[in-house]
Amino acid sequence: MRLHQIITSLLEQDMYKFSMGQAIYHQFSDYKTTWTFKCRNKDVFFSTEMIEEIREQIKGFCNLRFTEEELTYLDNIKWIKGSYVDFLRLWQPRYEDFEITTDGECGLSIETAGTWLNTSMYEIPTLAIVNEVYFRMAYDYESLFDSFRKRLAEKKQKIESGEYRLGNYSEFGLRRRLSAQAQEYAIEELSSVKSENSAFVGTSNVYLAKKHKLTPVGTMAHEWIMCSGQGNKKHNPAYSNWYALDAWVKEYGVLNGIALTDTITTDCFLRDFQLTYATLFSGVRHDSGDPIVWGDKLIAHYKKLGINPKMKTLLFSDSLDFERADRIKRYFDGKINVAFGIGTFISNDTDEEALNIVMKVTKCNATDVAKISDTHGKEMCQNPEYVDYLQRCIDWRMKNE
CATH class of the missing domain: 3.20.140.10 (nicotinate phosphoribosyltransferase)
Known part of the structure; x- marks a missing residue:
């Protein structure tokens, strides 16, 4: 690891991941998902050194555990239940769920696969790591x-x-x-x-x-x-x-x-x-x-x-x-x-253009899933046939209901 560790606490997470995570734990604990990274910037390239640093940073993230102080904080949030806090007491990220290669259009490909309970929690820390590694190694920080x-x-x-x-x-x-x-x-x-x-x-x-x-x-x-x-x-x-x-x-x-x-x-x-x-x-x-x-x-x-x-x-x-x-x-x-x-x-408002990076769920229970969105270009799905099927279902409902 060339840089300092970027993610230092499992609380370095967007709040909606805990809100969704609790509902996933109670209602969809057997669901499995695949997530895919995408960089929408056309002129961005991740070097071999950057990708190796991203791997090491994600390994560092996967070594973290919730502290009792952090769990107590979550337990005091009005809608967080003790059963979910007890699950988080045992939870840990799994580096084995990650596949990080140099195959992407921008030189970087990241995919995670496993239970929805696990993979949902990887999105935000992964993006934060990718972003900080890029700006610290590509520019004068x-x-x-x-x-x-x-x-x-x-x-x-x-x-x-x-x-x-x-x-x-x-x-x-x-x-x-x-x-x-x-x-x-x-x-x-x-x-x-x-x-x-x-x-x-x-x-x-x-x-x-x-x-x-x-x-x-x-x-x-x-x-x-x-x-x-x-x-x-x-x-x-x-x-x-x-x-x-x-x-x-x-x-x-x-x-x-x-x-x-x-x-x-x-x-x-x-x-x-x-x-x-x-x-x-x-x-x-x-x-x-x-x-x-x-x-x-x-x-x-x-x-x-x-x-x-x-x-x-x-x-x-x-x-x-x-x-x-x-x-x-x-x-x-x-x-x-x-x-x-x-x-x-x-x-991230600086003299340089920000990265437009996302990591979206692309499969759930081995079937394609998609977001249509209200803005063309924000969709993300690996299977155009599924997008077409989903759009036809929506169109039929809107015309006949």
Whole structure:
């Protein structure tokens, strides 16, 4: 290992991995998944030295265990149950679940396979490792960090001056952060900002939320809908959202309720997000498509169901910067509650272009799964025939139901 160890705690994880992990443990413990890494940047290449460092860093991650102090912290989160905490007491990452080679388009290929319980927990630390290794080994890191600090100072000034009015916002940048140092620095700086119109309320990084006494933020990701809805071959995949919402309510009731809408398009989601679920869930999350069009659609849907939109929250998390968030906040002010999860713009805004890397579930129980999304290009599936099948199922449902 040429660099310092990047992931030093199993709490260095997005909160929604624990939220989903508990429901997986109780309801889908026998499901098996395959995850595939992809770098969307066309001009990025990972050298042999970088890949070897990534291997060593992932081995270091796999040697970690939860401490009793960390488990106590999780146990005190309102919706985390003791049975899941006891499972985590025994849990450890398995390096044997990883296949890391030089076969990818960018020179790097990573695939993980095993139980959903295990492989779900690998995505975020793996991406954080890949990102930090790349920026520390491909660039002069100190110069990058200096540009990061300068840009962050400008953001702080604009919040303090009232130029940006963001309302409640959180940091969602663990997977694509410049470094662990940069993410923590950003959280410390934004936590200190005094503003009447913007409130930094939390982070998706559970380790930093614990360390800095912030709220750990996150409920569900696309994998939840993809696997719970498409992992059973007997299910019609056009009803993925119904299966996912039903399982979530069984686990959490009215707690931990922000639903993700765009896995197989928001229009299809709304067919299942009827009065019961729309009442039980406190809000919904936007992750693709035009945010204004999407928000107006959700407001109209709540009104159609007889639900006061002002009692619900729209959480925006798609490629946000402060300017875009400010514009969304001003548009929806007085119509519905809004909040923001802002990632790369907070955790990796430097003089160099950020990596656009993802690691998505591509198979569940040996069958293909896919995300359609509300934005063309955000789909990820290794089998075009399955995507075609899924789209035809959705189209049939939308026309005939």
